[in-house]
Amino acid sequence: MKSLLRILAAAVLLAAVGLWVARGANRGWTKTNIRHETPDPVTGLTGISYEKGFVPGIDFLGGAALAAGVMAGGSLLVKKKI
Amino acid sequence: MLPFLATTGLAAPETFDFKDPKGVNAITFKLDAPLEAINGSAGGITGTVSFDPQNPGATTGKIVVASASLTVPNAMQTTHLRGSQWLDVEKNPEITFEAKELKNVKTAGDKTTAEVAGTFWLHGVSKDLTVPVELSYLPDKLGERLGGNQKGDLLVLRCDFAIKRSDFKINQGQMENKVSDTINLTVGIVGASAK
Numbered sequence: 001m002k003s004l005l006r007i008l009a010a011a012v013l014l015a016a017v018g019l020w021v022a023r024g025a026n027r028g029w030t031k032t033n034i035r036h037e038t039p040d041p042v043t044g045l046t047g048i049s050y051e052k053g054f055v056p057g058i059d060f061l062g063g064a065a066l067a068a069g070v071m072a073g074g075s076l077l078v079k080k081k082i
Numbered sequence: 083m084l085p086f087l088a089t090t091g092l093a094a095p096e097t098f099d100f101k102d103p104k105g106v107n108a109i110t111f112k113l114d115a116p117l118e119a120i121n122g123s124a125g126g127i128t129g130t131v132s133f134d135p136q137n138p139g140a141t142t143g144k145i146v147v148a149s150a151s152l153t154v155p156n157a158m159q160t161t162h163l164r165g166s167q168w169l170d171v172e173k174n175p176e177i178t179f180e181a182k183e184l185k186n187v188k189t190a191g192d193k194t195t196a197e198v199a200g201t202f203w204l205h206g207v208s209k210d211l212t213v214p215v216e217l218s219y220l221p222d223k224l225g226e227r228l229g230g231n232q233k234g235d236l237l238v239l240r241c242d243f244a245i246k247r248s249d250f251k252i253n254q255g256q257m258e259n260k261v262s263d264t265i266n267l268t269v270g271i272v273g274a275s276a277k
Binding site for chain 2: 027028029030031032033034035038040042043044045046047048049050057058
C-alpha cells in the first residue's frame with residue numbers, strides 16, 4: 001500500500017508535468033477557452049472568438065503537486081506489514 | 083436635391099448600426115496581475131452612432147456592451163468576472179458609453195481624430211469621461227465587406243483608454259495586490275449604414 005501510494009504520487013506528478021510541457025509549458029493561468037483572432041481586411045479590425053480547449057498552467061501544476069504531496073504524505077501514515 | 087445637399091455640406095448625418103453581422107466588433111480589456119495579465123474581450127456590442135461625413139465634429143451616439151459577453155481564457159475566471167463580487171452581470175446587464183460631444187476634431191481625408199466626451203455606465207455607476215477616438219469613414223464599403231450587393235457605408239471607431247475599477251465600485255479596494263485597479267480598454271468596432 002505504501003509503495004502503491006508513492007508510485008501513484010510520482011505518476012500523477014510526472015503525468016501533470018508531461019501534459020504541461022506537451023501543451024506549451026504555459027507559465028500563466030490554465031486556459032480553458034482558446035482565443036482566435038481573425039483579421040477583417042476591409043476595416044483593418046481583428047475579430048476575436050473563443051473555442052473550448054485546454055492549456056494547463058501553473059495552477060494546474062500546483063494542483064497536481066499538491067495531490068502528489070498528499071499521496072506521498074499519506075504513504076508515511078501507512079504502517080508497514082510485519 | 084441630395085447631390086446638391088452633399089456638395090454644399092448640408093447632407094443629413096448617417097446613422098451607423100454597430101450590431102456587426104460578421105461578429106468582428108470587440109472591446110478588449112487588460113488588468114495587470116502578478117502571475118499573468120488578465121486579458122479578455124467582449125463581443126456583444128450594439129448601438130448606433132450618428133455621423134456626418136461633412137461635419138464629423140457633430141458625431142453623437144451610444145455604444146452598448148452586453149456584460150455577459152465579457153470573456154477571459156479561463157472559464158473559472160470568467161465566472162468570477164461575471165459574478166456578484168465583480169461585475170454582477172445579472173443586475174448590471176449592460177455597459178454603455180453615450181457620446182455627447184467631440185472636441186479637438188482633426189479631419190484628414192476619411193479619417194477623423196478627436197476627443198469624445200460622454201457618459202460611461204459600468205456596474206451601475208455613471209461617470210463622465212473624455213477619451214481619444216479615431217473615426218474612419220469608409221464610403222460604399224458595406225457590400226465589399228459583406229460580400230453582397232448591398233450598398234452602404236462603414237464607420238470604424240478605434241479608441242484606447244483606461245478606467246479604474248474603484249471608480250465604478252467593482253470589488254472596490256479588494257484584491258488590488260492580485261488584480262490591478264486600472265483596466266485598460268481597447269475598442270475596435272465598425273458600424274454600417276445601409277442605403
